[in-house]
Amino acid sequence: MKMEFDIASGDFKKAGRASSQIKKVLKQLQVDPKIIKRIVVAIYEAEVNIVAHSFGGKLTAHINGNSIEVTLTDNGPGIKDIEQAMQEGFSTASKEVRDMGFGAGMGLPNIRKNTDELNVTSEWGVGTTVWFRNQF
Amino acid sequence: MQTVIKEEVEMKVSDLVEKFGLKVFSGEDGLDREVTGGYVSDLLSDVMGNAGEGDVWITLQTHQNVMAIASLKDLAAVILVKDREPEEDTLEHSNDESIPILGTNRQTFEIAGKLYNVLNQ
Ligand SMILES: Nc1ncnc2c1ncn2[C@@H]1O[C@H](COP(=O)(O)OP(=O)(O)O)[C@@H](O)[C@H]1O
Ligand SMILES: [Mg+2]
Numbered sequence: 001m002k003m004e005f006d007i008a009s010g011d012f013k014k015a016g017r018a019s020s021q022i023k024k025v026l027k028q029l030q031v032d033p034k035i036i037k038r039i040v041v042a043i044y045e046a047e048v049n050i051v052a053h054s055f056g057g058k059l060t061a062h063i064n065g066n067s068i069e070v071t072l073t074d075n076g077p078g079i080k081d082i083e084q085a086m087q088e089g090f091s092t093a094s095k096e097v098r099d100m101g102f103g104a105g106m107g108l109p110n111i112r113k114n115t116d117e118l119n120v121t122s123e124w125g126v127g128t129t130v131w132f133r134n135q136f
Numbered sequence: 137m138q139t140v141i142k143e144e145v146e147m148k149v150s151d152l153v154e155k156f157g158l159k160v161f162s163g164e165d166g167l168d169r170e171v172t173g174g175y176v177s178d179l180l181s182d183v184m185g186n187a188g189e190g191d192v193w194i195t196l197q198t199h200q201n202v203m204a205i206a207s208l209k210d211l212a213a214v215i216l217v218k219d220r221e222p223e224e225d226t227l228e229h230s231n232d233e234s235i236p237i238l239g240t241n242r243q244t245f246e247i248a249g250k251l252y253n254v255l256n257q
Contacts, residue, residue: 016205016207040208040209041184044204044205044208048180100199101201102180104180106182110185
């Protein structure tokens with residue numbers, strides 16, 4: 001099964017739409033609640049990153065009998081130093097975004113903690129792709 | 137000799153409303169949710185990463201991402217401190233998900249202390 005979502009830049013009101021719909025589907029498929037909890041954290045954080053830090057992008061989820069694979073691609077600006085971005089506490093979020101409670105620099109670390117496999121690639125000036133997979 | 141059997145008392149959101157005199161803004165259908173713990177933070181990723189199912193979340197954030205997180209994490213309720221009021225779409229989301237948003241005039245330290253005591257009795 002394939003699910004796709006467009007994610008607009010700056011649209012915080014819609015952040016969480018993909019994660020909540022995917023959560024519903026996984027529940028229907030009777031995936032272990034502990035695994036659903038992890039995947040939902042990862043998807044939410046990845047969605048928010050596109051909203052907060054990119055010019056917009058999309059999320060594609062592939063769900064089969066024994067795993068979920070999620071790919072998020074955006075249209076830039078990209079991440080200059082991925083290693084630095086992955087560090088807990090690192091954030092370039094604006095003051096406005098931080099005042100909302102985002103921008104703690106815990107998003108990518110949360111994604112890493114809650115996925116079985118994670119791959120982040122990025123080209124400055126082009127865009128970022130975040131891919132992860134969790135087994136059921 | 138007397139044997140005292142200590143019963144596991146189930147704590148519901150409605151019990152907290154009564155005990156602490158909380159205002160119920162929305163999500164009334166969720167007042168019978170069971171409360172198993174609490175979490176205090178205004179950083180959304182912190183809550184996302186560390187809050188547990190059945191927790192009551194104490195915060196001063198009022199925008200609708202609070203409800204997105206409460207629902208994704210299966211939280212029992214949200215308590216807004218210092219007389220803060222939820223935004224309109226936050227209320228709607230709370231009603232849709234039947235996760236109550238509650239309010240208090242107390243500040244975080246006080247309400248968290250009270251909740252901690254009640255849950256660890
Ligand atoms: N899709 C993205 N596009 C551009 N930069 C990103 C993207 N995702 C993450 N980043 C960068 O990595 C940093 C750390 O991300 P994260 O750990 O989620 O923390 P936060 O979102 O709280 O800043 C961000 O502040 C931003 O600089
Ligand atoms: Mg983030």
